Amino acid sequence: MKMFKNIYTILALGLLVTFASCNDDDKMDDAMGMEPEAVIGADFSVDIEEVVNLDASSTTGESVTYTWTVTSPSGAQVSLANATSDMISFTATQEGEYDVTLVAVNLAGTSTAQSTITVINPTYATADQMGRPAINTVFNFFGDADTKNGYNMTTPEDGNVPSAGFKGILDALQTYIGLDPATYTNVLGLDNATTASVLATDVLMSNKNFPSTYGPSNPSDIRLGENVLNGRGLGDDVVDVTLILAFGGDLQNLSATQQGLIGDGVAGNDAEFSATFPYLAPAN
Amino acid sequence: MKKLIIACSVMAVVGVGSFLIAADHIDAPAVGSLTTGSSAADITDYYAFESKENSENYVFVVNVQGLTAPAATAEASFDEEVMYEINIDNNADNVEDLVIQAIFRNGNLVVFGPTAPTQTGLSGKVETAGTRVSTAITAYGDTPVVGTSGGIKIFAGPREDPFFMDFFQFVSIVNGVGAALGDEVNTGVYDSNRDSDPDTEGVQPYPASFKGNEATDTFAGSNVLSVVIEVPKSSLGTSATFTSWAESKRKQ
Numbered sequence: 122m123k124m125f126k127n128i129y130t131i132l133a134l135g136l137l138v139t140f141a142s143c144n145d146d147d148k149m150d151d152a153m154g155m156e157p158e159a160v161i162g163a164d165f166s167v168d169i170e171e172v173v174n175l176d177a178s179s180t181t182g183e184s185v186t187y188t189w190t191v192t193s194p195s196g197a198q199v200s201l202a203n204a205t206s207d208m209i210s211f212t213a214t215q216e217g218e219y220d221v222t223l224v225a226v227n228l229a230g231t232s233t234a235q236s237t238i239t240v241i242n243p244t245y246a247t248a249d250q251m252g253r254p255a256i257n258t259v260f261n262f263f264g265d266a267d268t269k270n271g272y273n274m275t276t277p278e279d280g281n282v283p284s285a286g287f288k289g290i291l292d293a294l295q296t297y298i299g300l301d302p303a304t305y306t307n308v309l310g311l312d313n314a315t316t317a318s319v320l321a322t323d324v325l326m327s328n329k330n331f332p333s334t335y336g337p338s339n340p341s342d343i344r345l346g347e348n349v350l351n352g353r354g355l356g357d358d359v360v361d362v363t364l365i366l367a368f369g370g371d372l373q374n375l376s377a378t379q380q381g382l383i384g385d386g387v388a389g390n391d392a393e394f395s396a397t398f399p400y401l402a403p404a405n
Numbered sequence: 406m407k408k409l410i411i412a413c414s415v416m417a418v419v420g421v422g423s424f425l426i427a428a429d430h431i432d433a434p435a436v437g438s439l440t441t442g443s444s445a446a447d448i449t450d451y452y453a454f455e456s457k458e459n460s461e462n463y464v465f466v467v468n469v470q471g472l473t474a475p476a477a478t479a480e481a482s483f484d485e486e487v488m489y490e491i492n493i494d495n496n497a498d499n500v501e502d503l504v505i506q507a508i509f510r511n512g513n514l515v516v517f518g519p520t521a522p523t524q525t526g527l528s529g530k531v532e533t534a535g536t537r538v539s540t541a542i543t544a545y546g547d548t549p550v551v552g553t554s555g556g557i558k559i560f561a562g563p564r565e566d567p568f569f570m571d572f573f574q575f576v577s578i579v580n581g582v583g584a585a586l587g588d589e590v591n592t593g594v595y596d597s598n599r600d601s602d603p604d605t606e607g608v609q610p611y612p613a614s615f616k617g618n619e620a621t622d623t624f625a626g627s628n629v630l631s632v633v634i635e636v637p638k639s640s641l642g643t644s645a646t647f648t649s650w651a652e653s654k655r656k657q
Binding site: 168169170171172212214215216242243244245246247248249250251252254266270273274276277278293294296297298299322323324325326327328329330332333346352353354355356358360377378379380381382384385386387389390391392394396397398399400401402403404405 | 435436446447448450451452453454455456457458460463464466475478487488490494498499500508510511515526527528529530531533537545546549551558560562563564565567568569570571574575578579581582585586593594595613614615616617618619620621622624625626627628631633635638641645646647648649650651652653654655656657
């Protein structure tokens with residue numbers, strides 16, 4: 122077997138092509154059949170990470186043996202699981218041109234075919250954007266289609282939304298329940314203008330040095346970016362945190378209405394989360 | 406403010422049932438609506454938290470295609486034309502310094518990064534310079550298939566929607582705000598004599614707050630398609646603090 126492999130390698134290098142053609146007389150053809158003609162099809166393009174399938178089964182000739190060589194855009198040879206089959210496949214992990222060579226060999230001779238597979242790395246454009254929970258929903262609640270779509274297609278660098286709109290909504294919600302938005306400060310000590318400007322850039326803050334949580338378990342111990350608004354866990358009650366920031370004031374002297382507005386009454390998820398990856402509960 | 410008042414009036418007329426949108430479920434018509442449903446480009450929720458398995462790791466979750474009923478979940482699929490990108494900003498300028506990208510090919514999830522992107526902002530390409538991990542998408546009902554490489558773990562497949570909220574009570578309250586700003590009195594203040602349902606006899610006041618004893622998780626029983634990626638904290642830059650956000654990006 123090893124000897125055969127060596128012979129194929131030599132054939133693949135084309136050194137015996139001359140030899141084969143020197144012996145191209147009728148008697149040899151009768152004894153050995155027809156020389157193969159390697160066929161691998163035309164060049165084509167795929168997107169990056171697609172599986173490239175190449176089929177040489179249209180190659181002619183008796184008892185043909187195949188040797189494929191695929192060179193990636195970086196110049197390295199692609200490792201092929203089935204390099205001596207009439208069909209190969211590989212994943213196009215690099216952008217650029219893959220050069221494919223097929224050498225088909227039988228006792229009558231050798232034939233080589235080549236093709237080029239072009240791998241495209243396409244451009245992707247933003248369709249939806251999300252940092253903190255409920256921003257587009259709550260603060261663009263009154264927005265029209267263009268406003269909602271526009272929010273999703275704006276980068277945080279450009280400020281996802283005008284913060285004046287956010288402030289207007291906070292003001293309206295507080296006025297509704299008899300609070301004075303002009304003097305309102307939330308549990309973080311932020312007035313509506315400041316809260317609005319923070320929320321208008323829709324990113325989630327994280328601090329790797331503290332366990333992540335969206336809201337504090339203890340309202341009298343509040344450290345912004347450490348135990349408040351530090352990441353977002355699966356079980357974090359982000360709705361209650363948002364309601365507390367919008368309606369809770371300093372939480373010390375709550376009216377009956379405020380008491381009923383700082384929590385939606387749904388304390389947790391209906392399914393239990395797992396302690397191990399991927400953490401989310403199985404689908405219903 | 407005037408714009409808000411007009412918008413509130415419109416909303417009050419439209420009424421309660423038209424706003425089944427929450428954390429970010431069907432938040433904008435281009436990615437999903439009540440009539441078209443939530444698409445693979447519609448991010449319903451984004452989570453970023455310290456790993457429960459290993460405090461040296463951080464976990465990112467992007468959920469899409471929300472409000473998927475159990476009967477429709479086996480048919481729900483990721484879109485090969487839609488990439489999910491987690492953006493990480495280490496220096497508080499709101500520009501991504503690192504990205505983690507997820508794409509789908511032939512039933513597989515392929516994840517790249519974290520790596521510095523060659524291009525920031527609204528359009529980009531697959532960034533192949535960093536770690537590449539690939540694994541099969543987990544089918545509905547199957548045990549999670551987890552891909553691992555270079556300290557990174559990845560998963561993609563249907564999961565129970567972890568978001569919880571009494572969305573309908575919230576909408577009833579906010580519709581009351583809209584009515585208060587839009588009625589002839591236009592006080593903007595709660596009034597128990599303001600009728601939420603003029604077609605019914607007697608005054609049906611708007612709720613001023615949540616009724617805890619009637620609390621219902623609007624999202625109980627529904628599913629999402631989920632992508633979960635766990636990486637070493639050390640791969641997220643040297644700063645202790647960072648900000649992050651998720652994007653869906655569509656092939657052009």
